[in-house]
Structure formats: C-alpha cells, structure tokens
Amino acid sequence: MAFVSSGYNPDKPMEGRISDIGPRLYKDFLPPVLEKNYGKWVSHEILEPGLLVHEAESGDKVYTVRVGSARLVSTEYIREACEVAKKYCDGYIRWTTRNNIEFMTTSLESAKALKADLNGRKFDKGSYKFPVGGTGASVSNIVHTQGWIHCHTPATDASGTVKVIMDELFEDFTNMRMPAIVRVAVACCLNMCGACHCSDLAVVGFHRKPPYVDHEYLDNLCEIPLAIASCPTGALKPGKTDLADGKKVNTILVNQERCMYCGNCYTMCPSLPLSDKEGDGVIIMVGGKVSNRISMPKFSKVAVAFIPNEPPRWPTLAKVCKKIISTYAAEANKYERLGDWAERIGWESFFEKCDLEFTHHLIDDFRDPAYFTWRQSTNFKF
C-alpha cells in the first residue's frame, strides 16, 4: 500500500518534535473504585481459583478475575480482551507481571458471569483464550523470554516450551493444591532476560558447543580486542589464519576447553555464532525465590544439566517438570516453597525422590562461590 505519513517530516526531524514525555500516567487508567480507595485497602480473599476480592476501609469491594495468557499475543487477542473489559469492567483492564490479565468489577454476580464468559472463549483448535486461575497456592503463569520467535542468541524456543509446560501443569494453574505458590520461568539463553535465577522451577536454554569462527569476515565485522575482552574465562586470543585462497587474515582463536558457551563473545561479535541443533537444549533449575517470606530470597540450583531440544512438544522436558512439581506437591509442608523443601530434606533426598540422576555437571566449579556449595561436614544422608 502507498506510504502514509504520520506528519513526520524527514527533512526537518526536529520540527515539532516531542520527546522525553515518559509513560502515560497510571492514574488515568485506574478503575474508579481503585482510584477512590487508593492506599486504603484493608484485606483480600481468594474466593475461588482465579477470583479475588479486595476490601477497602470505605467498605468498597473490588472483584478481580485473573486469567492466564501467552506473552506473545496479537492485536486481535488484545482487542478481544478489551471487548470483554468493555462488556463487564467499564473498559478497564490490567496485566500482571507474570503475563496474566486481570478483569475487575464491583459486583460478585458480574465477576461470576465474567469468569464463565472467559472460560468459555476458545481458539478454534480448542485451547482456552483466557483460562481463569493463577491465584494462591497454584502454579502461576510462566514469565519468559522471546526464544526463536524474535531473539538472535536463543538456545531454545520460549513460547513453545512455555505452551507445553503449561499444558502439562494446567490443572495446577486452575486449582490451588500446591503447598505454596510455584513460580516458573523460562529463559532461552544464559542472559536470562526472564530472570530464571530466582524461580521455583526454571528452564534455561543452553548451548554446549564453543562458537564457530567466521574467519573470512571476522576482522571486518568485529573489534577483535572488544570481543576478546568480553570472554569471562579468557578462552579467546587474537591470532592469524590462512583462508582457503591462501590469504592471511587477523582473527580470534578459541581455546575450546575453556569455553563455557555463555555467548558473550557473540554479543560483541556476529562472526562467533554458537547455535547448533545437537549442541543446544535446556537446563532445569529449581528452588529459587524472591520473596522474603519465612526464608531469605535464594537462587535456583541446576537440577538437570541438559535436556535436548525436542520441538514441537519437548516431551522429556514436560515430563521432568511434571515429575518435580508433583513430587514437591506430594512431599512438602504447607507454606513450604520448593527450595525450602529441598533444603529441609537435603538435596541428596531431592534427587532421589524426583528420580533425577546426579552427575558431575551439577557440582559447581565456577570461581570462588563454588567452594561454598561443597559439603564441609560429615552431616549428610545415605
């Protein structure tokens, strides 16, 4: 179609330019009952899975229906969510930090109708558009990254792995039968844009082969010293190599033994790609949390060193996630997060109960903190 100008004049980019205005003011988007009772809320209750009520000092109540959503959504999907919001919520709508959508209303009756309506909306192949749940002691929606849909460094897909894990754990999203909240995250490479490092269960895309070196182009595309400096293990050094045509070029030489496949060099230099069908896959990490409740925030630990990519439905990954979650659900005490449970029973028991093999990959050998994870005690379980 013909180009349509917005009014922007490329010859005079500064003409009438507006910049640095920031985000829209959140107050303009608050439902009236929330604006009225801002800072005056006194308590809340989860009436049933996915349905919350919050009560204010004034006696006002607001009912919230929470639904799961993919993070990757089309404008068509957003428009449908808006249509629901207009029908039941005077056009107000909110997202949570875990990609859930929340619809708020001041009447319980309308909240129940809303819940039924949302649960009735499906895509034409049968999946829910707006499954109600994700509250209380449930497996809430997965926070995740882009994966193959839009990222240049992923070792796995994110939307695909999330879909299969949530299909597997769906009943635990729509019910509240966990010992405590379970936070799941997926990141498609070690950069962990999805912050997997503090989740109860985390899936992290992982490369296992040192980078290719595109000798022919490297010196023209990259600042060699910058790329070398970016390597955390000192695995890169400058060097020369002979191309097939006999031409000598400056390049980077990789000490493969030292490489930990973090991809930082690739971030600095496009001539050092890492991705590889056999090399790439995922790690499973467990037992992290960010809340200060009962125990301090803690990092996730690697429980499974590698699971290959098995698109489209990653059956091994889905099975292992299910096994870990169901073992935790059966064994942990009320209020006990996954990491607290593993610490209480001991990690040696965790591996046994979850049927996970303990291999050399799981013993930390990265810098000083590694030492503090080894056992300096005779207190262990057989």
Add this chain to the structure above:
Amino acid sequence: MAKHPTPLLDQLESGPWPSFVSDMKHAAEQRHKNPRGTNQQIPEGVIDDLLGLLEMSFEDGTTHWKHGGIVGVFGYGGGVIGRYCDQPDKFPGVAHFHTVRLNQPSGLYYKADYLEELCDLWDMRGSGMTNMHGSTGDIIWLGTTTPQLEEIFYELTHKHNQDLGGSGSNLRTPACCLGMSRCEYACIDAQDICHTFTNEYQDMLHRPQFPYKFKIKVDGCPNGCVCSIARSDFSIIGTWKDDIKIDQAAVKAYVGGEIAPNAGAHAGRDWGKFDIQKEVIDLCPTKCMSYEGGKLAIDTKNCYRCMHCINVMPKALRVGDERGASILVGAKAPILDGAQMSSLLVPFVPAEGSYDEIKEVLESIWDWWMEEGKNRERLGETLKRLGFQKVLEVTGIKPMAQHVKEPRTNPYIFWKEDEVPGGWTRDINDYRKLHQR
C-alpha cells in the same frame, strides 16, 4: 489458506493452555481480510512469514534472526532494537522486523480505548504481534520496517502522549508492583515512585551513558511481587519500623476456623484445621511471636518483617504505620560473573514527597559507576570487584551491622592511611636507628 505449511507448530494448537500458534494464525487471516480497512504499511503477509520462519527454527533447532542491527529514532539511543532475519528471500515479510519498546504505565493498568488505539497504530505500521509485556515491563511491539520507525514515534508522541522505553546501555524502563492501587500490604506508593523516577530520568532512559544496562524496580512490600531484589540494579522495597497491627478478635476468628488462612490460597486441598502454633508461631523465622491465652503477641524488636504471619492472617494483621523503603543494590542474572541478589544499602528511608533522599543515593551511585564501571559491567559486578565499602563511601552512608549477614572471616583488612596514627610515610633512617642492618 496458510502461506507456509507449519506441521510442527500445528502441534502446539492442542492442549488447554492458550496457543500462541492459534492466535498468530487467526491474526494472519485477519490481516488478509482486513475488516477494519487498515492502511497496512508493512507487508500483508508478515505474520504468515513469521510463522514460516518459526517453523523453520522448529525444524532445524536454531534461530533465524541475525545479530542486532543499528536502527532507532532520531535523538534516542534506545527503545528500538534492530532485527533482521537470515532467510529474507523465503520470508520477505520479516526481512526487516524491528522491535519497538513502549514505556508501560505503572502497575500495567489500561483503558480498553487506549489499548485499541495502540492496536490500530500497530496494525497499520507494524506486524500486529506484541508481548504483553516484556521481561522488564515494557509493551513490546514485534516487527516493523525501518521507514516506519519515525512515523510510529511521531504518532505515539503526537497522538497518544506515549513515549518509548529503554534498551541498550541505558536506564531500562523502571517497573513496579500494583502497590497501593489494590494491595493492603503496600508500604510505599510503588506506582508513584516508579512514575516519578521514570520521568525524572528520561535522559538516562533514552540516551546511553552507562557502562551497561541499569534497572530500577519498586516493590511495595517484602513479598516482592516485581522481584526487585533479584532483577534490579537498584531495588526499592517497602517496609515499616513499628509494631505489626493486631486485631485480636480476627486472630481468634482464624483460630476458630471462621476465616480461611492465607486468604484462601490453599483451598484446593484439605490441609486439616488451621493450627496457629504450627502454621504461624513455629514458622516465624525469628521466633518473635507467641499465642497464649487466646492472645497473639509479637516482639517487634526481634521481628524482621518477612510477611509470613501477615500473609497467613491478612484480616487480623496489618503492616505498621511508620512506613518507608529499604534500598538494595546490584542484582542481576548470571551473565557474566554469576547471578547476584541486591545487597542492602539503606535499611530505611522515608518514601514520600519528591523522594529526594532516594534520588540522592541513586545519583551518587551513578556518578561512581559511570566513572569506575568497565564496559558491560553491571553495578553488582563493579561492587564485587571494588568492594561494598566503595559504595558506602560514594553515597556517604555509615557502615552498620545491618549491611552484612556476618562479619568477614578473613583478616585482610584494607586500612585507610588516615586511620593509622602517623600515616604510612616513614623514613628508613629512623628505623635503622633502632635496628642494625
């Protein structure tokens, strides 16, 4: 009829969880039908090609997006991320497929009319595919071409009063929990702090001037729903100093089984009758609580405000009245030097008015980090390399026992010269007067 067959992706249409594949296919169809008569400025088949390219990734197990690309809008060094696919001949619709980040409103509330306006703009000038939201908090628009970038920015700023978010070595778009808008635990106005800081530091958000990315997140209470302690270089977390407020009658109602514990969060399973001793008193990490003679007592001096008792009995216990924020610094994911949590820097600061005290801490950290931080070094790594004492020094904060979990176990103390009487400049001849060679 789909432009490219997607037998692998089709298998992600089954199962109960919302299928992004079904959504994309529907959106692709709607783009062809164009029911709203949108004047589409990028290829009509963009979503078909995106599906085709993703199917190819599912077949060969690798990404097909090229490394980066420098595009943006005039005067900004962030907010737009260049993206090009490595199979432009097969999938011309996504040959150029840049990301646009829109700065989200604090707390992620919207009015449907506003979202629909944004949808209209994105259907016209982009692919129609989005993330609601990206990991840092922005609305993410996936996929447009270079000539559309200035047009999108012009429309956002002129028609929708909406700015871009951060990317690159910038301040990243600050984020917060929903705070006081709907949560009784909020000790600080997380949304207002987030909005105020975002506007105050627009220059840092849009123009790269840091060694690497810098994230600010604001949690209303120690429950940490926006994960600031794990995910932000500068974490502002609401807290309080005085007594937890106790409604003894409501405590009795919990004990008597009239109110479900933990706001009903465990209703999906029979956990037996609520036992205040087992579920609250014994689980308190500081053992500062007791329940005797039908009365709950909390020893405030020994409470470290983990929130467990309040979470279990929200109708009986409320956070105290002397509220403010703790500031922690230096969290990040593993790249490069391993994952880090934020470390406590300011135990308590009032968080009202213009937040000048918080800004002062933030700005002195920036001044120092911009001077000392290496290229691509997060604040947490600079802290590790140069020591926590440095950040105390540059912020003028007095060291206190709260700053550590325990004192050091090695005696390798770096003294400052002026701490040692007489200083370090000495004459060897003075020494030799008493000690022969």
